[in-house]
Amino acid sequence: MRAPLRSPLGPRADGHHQVLFVFAECVPFAIALLVLLVELTPLHVLYTGPLLVATPALAAVTMGPKGTLAAAGVAVGVSVTTATHNHAWGGQQVYTNFLALFLVSVASFMISRAARTRRENELNQVRRIATAAQEVLLRPVPDRLGPVRAASMYLAAETGAQIGGDLYDVIQTRYGVRMIVGDVRGKGLPAVRAAAVVLGAFREAVHYEDDLVEVISHCGAALRRDAVVTGMVGGDEAVLEGFVTALVAQIPDGPHVEVINRGHPPPLLLRDGSVRSLTPSAPLPPLGLEEFLSGPPGRAESYPFVPGDRLLLCTDGVIEARDRDNTFYDLARAMTAMRDHPRETFLEGLREGLLRHTQGRLADDVAVVVLDREDGPHRSAGDPA
Known part of the structure; x- marks a missing residue:
């Protein structure tokens, strides 16, 4: 009989692509850190709202639903910190940024979850085909x-x-x-x-x-x-x-x-x-x-x-x-x-x-x-x- 087929654990991407993938995952959080540094310095006169709103969308490209929520949480934390530091509460721009951040975060989370489900379904189908092919090629x-x-x-x-x-x-x-x-x-x-x-x-x-x-x-x-x-x-x-x-x-x-x-x-x-x-x-x-x-x-x-x-x-x-x-x-x-x-x-x-x-x-x-x-x-x- 054939022993149970199990694939070894661990990533199989080569080193170059693995480094690029990790770098892409860090981009949303790097942007949030950049916005925080700008807002806490005299450069806060620059308008950084669109950069912060984009972090959940960027996270949805390379990270799953949990990563997208994490990026959205970091963006909200940065927004609250900078608004408090710059005494910007009560201004229309602050609430507009929060509304845009909320809408983008929800959309990014939904898209990320749908993409994850689709990839899992496709992978399961490929695995079923591979199992059937293995039974023909490598018979018990x-x-x-x-x-x-x-x-x-x-x-x-x-x-x-x-x-x-x-x-x-x-x-x-x-x-x-x-x-x-x-x-x-x-x-x-x-x-x-x-x-x-x-x-x-x-x-x-x-x-x-x-x-x-x-x-x-x-x-x-x-x-x-x-x-x-x-x-x-x-x-x-x-x-x-x-x-x-x-x-x-x-x-x-x-x-x-x-x-x-x-x-x-x-x-x-x-x-x-x-x-x-x-x-x-x-x-x-x-x-x-x-x-x-x-x-x-x-x-x-x-x-x-x-x-x-x-x-x-x-x-x-x-x-x-x-x-x-x-x-x-x-x-x-x-x-x-x-x-x-x-x-x-x-x-x-x-x-x-x-x-x-x-x-x-x-x-x-x-x-x-x-x-x-x-x-x-x-x-x-x-x-x-």
């Missing part, structure tokens, strides 16, 4: 597949996002349990499209290709065809922008796992409290870079995978997660510390550890698949449960 991993039990987790780096460029799937076939984990270079909709292309090719090839090399070659060919169709191939640089690191694995009847790694972080095997990295003997190019990094197509490498073992496949969003001191997340240590936890608790602990390590600000999407080898005969796809 079955709890039991032949000799293994599985679980998965996905965390999107973007606040509010639910799908991205990471991909995974675990499928039971007549050749055994086959799985893929991959990471698309890039962000946004092009990355989601590339992930969908690779997953579609994998889901088709796993049922018809007996050789695991042919399965991943089918994924690479599909990615190249899609690049041609979408016009992404216009030069070497364009092709290099669309590669996918991927790892495919197969768990047959025997007590071992076969792996082909195309530039992806190697899987980790937990056995008897110690973690081993299943590093390939020879590096292979990511999908989409075969023409630039020519070489043999590679072969599946076999590793022992016996009952009681736990296999973890992940994307680099896990192993490259850093804290404020630029220290990488120690995945092997986390696996060892939670070696006795069931899969769902293990994934929840991993999620909490990642968010705690990064203070809720993941730099990249995270996809994790965990498989526990258990005793029992392997059942091919289509066999009765």
